[in-house]
Amino acid sequence: MYLSRRKALLLLGSSCVSLLSGVAGASSGFDLGLQGQEFLAKGKFKEAIKVLQEAVKIEPNNEWLWGLLGRAYFQLKDMRAALSSFRKVLSLNPEDTYSRMMIDIISQKPLPPRREEKKKKLTPLEKKALEEERRIFAKLASKQGLGYNIKRIVLDPGHGGFDSGAVGLHRLEEKNVNLDVAKRTAQILNQYNSNLKIFFTRTEDYFVPLSARTTTANQYCADLFVSFHVNANRNRKPRGMETYFCSERASSKEAARVAKFENSVLKLEKTELVQKGYVDIEQILFLFERKRYWEAGGKVASYLQSALKKDLPLKNRGVHSANFYVLRRAKMPSILLELGFISNPEEERLLSHVDFRHKLAYSVAKGILALQNVTI
Amino acid sequence: MRKVISVLVFWGVLSGVSLALAVDVNDLIFKASDLHYQGKLEEAEKIFLKVIQIDPKNEFALNQLGLLCAKRKKFSLAYKYFKRVVEISPDNTFARIWIGVLLLKNDKSRQAMQEFESVLKIDPYNANAYYFIGVIYGVEHNLKQSIIFLRKAQKVGSDDPETHYRLANAFLGLDMVYNAELELKRALALNPKHIKSLNVLGWVYFNQGKVDVAIAIWKKALRINTRDSEARHNLAKVYNELALRAYNRGDIIKAVEWWKKTLLFEPRNKSARYYLRKIKKR
Ligand SMILES: [Zn+2]
Numbered sequence: 001m002y003l004s005r006r007k008a009l010l011l012l013g014s015s016c017v018s019l020l021s022g023v024a025g026a027s028s029g030f031d032l033g034l035q036g037q038e039f040l041a042k043g044k045f046k047e048a049i050k051v052l053q054e055a056v057k058i059e060p061n062n063e064w065l066w067g068l069l070g071r072a073y074f075q076l077k078d079m080r081a082a083l084s085s086f087r088k089v090l091s092l093n094p095e096d097t098y099s100r101m102m103i104d105i106i107s108q109k110p111l112p113p114r115r116e117e118k119k120k121k122l123t124p125l126e127k128k129a130l131e132e133e134r135r136i137f138a139k140l141a142s143k144q145g146l147g148y149n150i151k152r153i154v155l156d157p158g159h160g161g162f163d164s165g166a167v168g169l170h171r172l173e174e175k176n177v178n179l180d181v182a183k184r185t186a187q188i189l190n191q192y193n194s195n196l197k198i199f200f201t202r203t204e205d206y207f208v209p210l211s212a213r214t215t216t217a218n219q220y221c222a223d224l225f226v227s228f229h230v231n232a233n234r235n236r237k238p239r240g241m242e243t244y245f246c247s248e249r250a251s252s253k254e255a256a257r258v259a260k261f262e263n264s265v266l267k268l269e270k271t272e273l274v275q276k277g278y279v280d281i282e283q284i285l286f287l288f289e290r291k292r293y294w295e296a297g298g299k300v301a302s303y304l305q306s307a308l309k310k311d312l313p314l315k316n317r318g319v320h321s322a323n324f325y326v327l328r329r330a331k332m333p334s335i336l337l338e339l340g341f342i343s344n345p346e347e348e349r350l351l352s353h354v355d356f357r358h359k360l361a362y363s364v365a366k367g368i369l370a371l372q373n374v375t376i
Numbered sequence: 377m378r379k380v381i382s383v384l385v386f387w388g389v390l391s392g393v394s395l396a397l398a399v400d401v402n403d404l405i406f407k408a409s410d411l412h413y414q415g416k417l418e419e420a421e422k423i424f425l426k427v428i429q430i431d432p433k434n435e436f437a438l439n440q441l442g443l444l445c446a447k448r449k450k451f452s453l454a455y456k457y458f459k460r461v462v463e464i465s466p467d468n469t470f471a472r473i474w475i476g477v478l479l480l481k482n483d484k485s486r487q488a489m490q491e492f493e494s495v496l497k498i499d500p501y502n503a504n505a506y507y508f509i510g511v512i513y514g515v516e517h518n519l520k521q522s523i524i525f526l527r528k529a530q531k532v533g534s535d536d537p538e539t540h541y542r543l544a545n546a547f548l549g550l551d552m553v554y555n556a557e558l559e560l561k562r563a564l565a566l567n568p569k570h571i572k573s574l575n576v577l578g579w580v581y582f583n584q585g586k587v588d589v590a591i592a593i594w595k596k597a598l599r600i601n602t603r604d605s606e607a608r609h610n611l612a613k614v615y616n617e618l619a620l621r622a623y624n625r626g627d628i629i630k631a632v633e634w635w636k637k638t639l640l641f642e643p644r645n646k647s648a649r650y651y652l653r654k655i656k657k658r
Binding site for chain 1: 405406409410413435436439440443446447467468469470471477480481483485486489498499501502511512515516517518519520521523524532533538545548549550551552553554555557558561579582583606609610612613616617620642645646647650
């Protein structure tokens, strides 16, 4: 069979090496290996280990010797040592089926703990890291159990600069409403909860590409991404506010239309490639993570929409989902608010008032603050 | 030599079959494993199925069948095989870890968490269980718990780039930049081509004002994979911001240079395109 033939060849190979090297030493790795093999066959495993340990000292790159040693340890149920011997074989010959199989067999069950390594001297960065950990980590409360945590929030005022977003009949521009409401929201959030950290994708009237907005959210490792927008329609009649979150498919035709408008000219990334004959655990984790963020985004959207609907004199158009580029790439739950229709003359009038914008911001902030008390 | 192997595998793998059959089963297991490692998944599966016909409680064969099914995207069947292993042998932590992973795949994080916790009750040194619990906490953005579990995973032997990378992200979310930097460097020491780590390391430096260092790191990421969208987006964002600032202070030459660079990394970048067109018109 494959194994015995290959091993036999190997034996021949190592015997040649041993003949050469055996001239100088009293006993060569090969001789010791044969002794070890004999002990193994007789069930004298401790003796086998003793000679084989000597043998691998003489010939540390001889996979045959390591394989025998692995078997001897395995018989004595020293699984940690058996494992590292078989791993050594694989490092010398990655195609050794037997050792790979033995590793798989051993790895099914618990292993005794690894011996602790001696501590090395700390590098300057390690010292700084340790000091930082003592300073910051100790102060943090531990919270066990599941439930999404929000401490860092990125506020994203939609459009800006040469991209004015939707424009009302009386020339009110969406970009300015978005920025003003977002800034007010931040102010109120900070006022009520100083533990929250707020970041912006833009703080003034300049254009920020969609890709840069999500990049900002990832740059700061945010826990929540809130995009501020105002809706528009060719028809002057539609009015009210709605909240979006990200999902693979749009929840309705209208949701798809809004996503198309906000996505602008960007093409979505292609779906991830799946490799055949191989389970990519990190890919499973990536998809799990993204779905969890989308699910949490859905919950946040519902909470916010119901908070807004209680407070505001705007028609409740509900929660929808669609594939927004700006939401998709974020490594956190993300939502997109459409706070009224700028194309509706009555709502344009409301949106142009500072008092009303403050009211909007207050409701959004209140909704975000309330998230601290619910399980997402 | 062959005999030695058979006897040894017999100890580890077989449950309750006669000695005569044992030798056959061992041959089959070896053959199937060999096919599996060669990537011949369907052939391997057939032989492992023969093994469990002879020895229905053979944990190793059942685990391998589960793994083979997972590799062939037959996840619900894989789940059944691993469940069967745990019924036969509750301390088979390999099967339990896989059950947990497949639960995560179905977005059942609560049940997955319970499975990983049960592994730790059986084996308090199981690096995988610590790692996956650390990941789940990380996804919940419960950063302290995530760090605690990922560190435990490292302590009992999971010294791989992913663990360091996830630790780094958790540290960054707590503004612990030195720890983040250290973990990213450890990830990169283990795998210098770990692009995800390079991308985050760039931000660690950028957020400290070391813009040039950050840019150099993302360019390095692109040398490893020119199509890495994360690195491209990072570079485009930073160059666009630099250009806009130069433009606002009247340094048009610098602005043009940086917007051109923006377009190198994001050819459809709306900002760079708009301003370059505008400057050209003047
Ligand atoms: Zn908009």
